[in-house]
Amino acid sequence: MEPARCSGAGSGNSGTYATEITETLRLEEIESLMDVNVIHQGFEGSSPENAGGSSFTALLGLHPSQAVELLHELDPSSSGGFRLGDPKAIHFPLSCSPTFPSNAALIERATRFSVFAAAEESPEGSSAFPSNSDGDHSPNPKSDPPDSDLKPQRLAKRKETDKSSKAKTPSKKGKSTAGDDGEGSPANPDDDKLPYVHVRARRGQATDSHSLAERARREKINARMKLLQELVPGCSKISGTALVLDEIINHVQLLQRQVEILSMRLAAVNPRIDFTGLDNLLSAECGRVTASGHGPGWVDGSCNGVIRRSHHYDNQQQIWHVDLQQQETAGWERDETQQLLHHHVFISGSSSGSPPGTSLFGYDSAASALPLSTQLKSEM
Amino acid sequence: MSKWQSSKQQWIYGRRLIEALRAARSGRTGPCVIKKAADSALALSVRGQSRWSRAILFGPCKPKVKLKACSRIPRHRPFLSPGKLAGAQMKGRKVRGRLRVLSRLVPGCKKLPAASVLSETADYVAALQMRVGLALSQHYARAC
Numbered sequence: 347m348e349p350a351r352c353s354g355a356g357s358g359n360s361g362t363y364a365t366e367i368t369e370t371l372r373l374e375e376i377e378s379l380m381d382v383n384v385i386h387q388g389f390e391g392s393s394p395e396n397a398g399g400s401s402f403t404a405l406l407g408l409h410p411s412q413a414v415e416l417l418h419e420l421d422p423s424s425s426g427g428f429r430l431g432d433p434k435a436i437h438f439p440l441s442c443s444p445t446f447p448s449n450a451a452l453i454e455r456a457t458r459f460s461v462f463a464a465a466e467e468s469p470e471g472s473s474a475f476p477s478n479s480d481g482d483h484s485p486n487p488k489s490d491p492p493d494s495d496l497k498p499q500r501l502a503k504r505k506e507t508d509k510s511s512k513a514k515t516p517s518k519k520g521k522s523t524a525g526d527d528g529e530g531s532p533a534n535p536d537d538d539k540l541p542y543v544h545v546r547a548r549r550g551q552a553t554d555s556h557s558l559a560e561r562a563r564r565e566k567i568n569a570r571m572k573l574l575q576e577l578v579p580g581c582s583k584i585s586g587t588a589l590v591l592d593e594i595i596n597h598v599q600l601l602q603r604q605v606e607i608l609s610m611r612l613a614a615v616n617p618r619i620d621f622t623g624l625d626n627l628l629s630a631e632c633g634r635v636t637a638s639g640h641g642p643g644w645v646d647g648s649c650n651g652v653i654r655r656s657h658h659y660d661n662q663q664q665i666w667h668v669d670l671q672q673q674e675t676a677g678w679e680r681d682e683t684q685q686l687l688h689h690h691v692f693i694s695g696s697s698s699g700s701p702p703g704t705s706l707f708g709y710d711s712a713a714s715a716l717p718l719s720t721q722l723k724s725e726m
Numbered sequence: 727m728s729k730w731q732s733s734k735q736q737w738i739y740g741r742r743l744i745e746a747l748r749a750a751r752s753g754r755t756g757p758c759v760i761k762k763a764a765d766s767a768l769a770l771s772v773r774g775q776s777r778w779s780r781a782i783l784f785g786p787c788k789p790k791v792k793l794k795a796c797s798r799i800p801r802h803r804p805f806l807s808p809g810k811l812a813g814a815q816m817k818g819r820k821v822r823g824r825l826r827v828l829s830r831l832v833p834g835c836k837k838l839p840a841a842s843v844l845s846e847t848a849d850y851v852a853a854l855q856m857r858v859g860l861a862l863s864q865h866y867a868r869a870c
Contacts, residue, residue, distance in 0.1 A: 563841070570844035577851050591824035594847065598831045601854035608861035615868055 736860060778834045778850050 575581040578597045829835040
């Protein structure tokens with residue numbers, strides 16, 4: 347796996363590949379536990395294109411360029427694949443150049459790391475889990491040691507930064523200019539020997555270690571709340587943590603119910619479908635179906651390629667039509683699903699924001715449609 | 727999360743779903759349908775990065791998506807104090823209660839700190855949205 351990892355790191359966009367390396371490592375561990383080779387193939391197939399990166403980092407409110415910059419920094423440390431066993435690996439870029447004045451830009455990134463590194467705790471603490479557990483233990487005891495390892499470290503860092511922050515003119519966190527940091531650096535060159543996460547105290551705030559740690563923790567939590575707010579439709583306008591959490595809970599419950607209902611309906615409709623031809627069909631035609639809403643004609647047209655594979659297909663098609671008429675899920679479930687479908691039809695006809703490129707199941711229109719549909723449902 | 731919105735991810739999920747459905751084609755009763763849902767959830771979450779996906783994979787012997795419809799949120803609307811954003815505010819009782827409810831909803835987040843619960847929830851919501859969108863479009867494909 348090593349050459350694959352390094353080649354992945356070396357080629358093209360190094361920022362995203364750095365996180366892919368992490369994904370590769372985690373998947374390997376899960377593979378060893380689950381012994382599933384298909385995942386590996388799937389991941390190998392997806393690695394050249396995966397631009398999503400590690401999920402938490404990309405959406406911490408950083409701009410994509412900043413995130414790429416951060417990840418690019420991580421690249422030298424992670425190209426060896428150390429991220430899993432070494433939670434301190436993320437701090438290597440900070441310590442790789444001990445003299446501050448030459449790396450004034452590094453300080454800026456270091457301040458961003460204060461949120462970023464804290465966010466790395468949980469993926470890395472959780473990444474320790476597959477290597478340790480047999481699969482029955484809860485992940486918490488395993489992830490606690492990495493977290494507790496990091497915390498005293500960070501508290502120690504806070505104490506170091508206290509001296510620097512008290513001595514300097516107070517500067518805003520994350521936005522300190524290179525000049526201020528350049529001034530601060532010659533006075534405290536010892537700060538860089540150990541990998542530190544620097545948190546700047548804001549103007550007029552307490553600078554002892556506890557409040558700094560608390561503030562960092564609060565910032566982390568607020569960043570994630572903002573992330574969730576963006577994800578859940580209709581939460582951006584709501585102010586107040588409790589109400590936002592209300593909406594999030596409602597949304598999660600709604601999604602779970604939708605999943606249950608839809609999967610039940612799909613399973614009821616398709617009792618014994620032969621899926622060899624179905625995936626081809628879906629990949630080729632579903633995008634156009636959901637967008638244009640053609641009748642069964644397209645199915646017949648595309649069946650010709652499919653029939654070669656499975657002879658049952660056109661028979662099953664008739665079975666579907668018959669089943670759709672016969673098997674009606676009773677009562678409110680059907681109504682709710684009809685509402686879902688009607689909303690989806692309405693919105694997919696009017697949505698125009700779908701990104702270019704055809705996805706497998708026409709999800710691009712569904713992705714933009716779905717938040718609107720759920721919003722409509724919640725507004726009803 | 728951006729990961730769940732990439733078409734490649736959806737394609738992978740589709741393949742896993744198809745394999746899971748092929749494997750679980752025996753029987754048509756209700757529990758098996760739920761099991762199919764669970765299998766597709768498993769297929770979806772096989773990326774393995776987030777805690778809830780691992781909880782589904784390695785969790786109890788019957789990995790089922792928790793449907794906590796009973797977790798009602800106590801809304802005291804007449805007594806609602808003006809909610810402040812958590813700038814310098816310690817976590818109030820209501821917020822803590824909702825976080826607990828949320829951690830019960832998302833699988834595998836029962837004893838996590840607040841930040842982890844929120845990040846897991848974000849991942850879970852994105853995954854569920856993708857899954858619902860896919861299921862809807864599949865439904866359309868068959869309904870035509």
